[in-house]
Amino acid sequence: MGVPDEKVHKTIVTNLRFAASALEKEGIRLLLEALNDKEMPGFYLVRTADVLDLIKELGHPNVYVQYDVYHMQIMEET
Numbered sequence: 001m002g003v004p005d006e007k008v009h010k011t012i013v014t015n016l017r018f019a020a021s022a023l024e025k026e027g028i029r030l031l032l033e034a035l036n037d038k039e040m041p042g043f044y045l046v047r048t049a050d051v052l053d054l055i056k057e058l059g060h061p062n063v064y065v066q067y068d069v070y071h072m073q074i075m076e077e078t
Contacts, residue, residue: 008044012044012054013054013057013058016030016032016054016058016060016063017058017060020058020060020062020063021060021062023062024060024061024062029062029064030060030062030063030064031064031065031066032045032051032054032055032063032064032065032066033045033051033065033066033067033068033071034046034047034048034050034051034068034071034072034075035068035071036071036072036074036075037075038074038075039074046075047072047075047076048065048067048072048076051065052065
């Protein structure tokens with residue numbers, strides 16, 4: 001809260017790249033999940049597209065999406 005979106009994004013990308021590499025060495029997959037901001041106000045990833053765009057930006061083979069139908073039904077009403 002109060003942190004510029006650009007700084008939040010840069011920090012997340014840096015940390016996830018580090019985590020993806022470290023976890024890959026241990027044979028562990030890194031999963032990213034969007035949650036709804038109705039129950040989790042201020043959560044950064046709130047739509048499927050947010051997660052997919054972030055995974056593409058990370059460009060690391062050890063980052064995957066964990067799709068939660070409950071949260072995305074609330075956010076995307078599909």
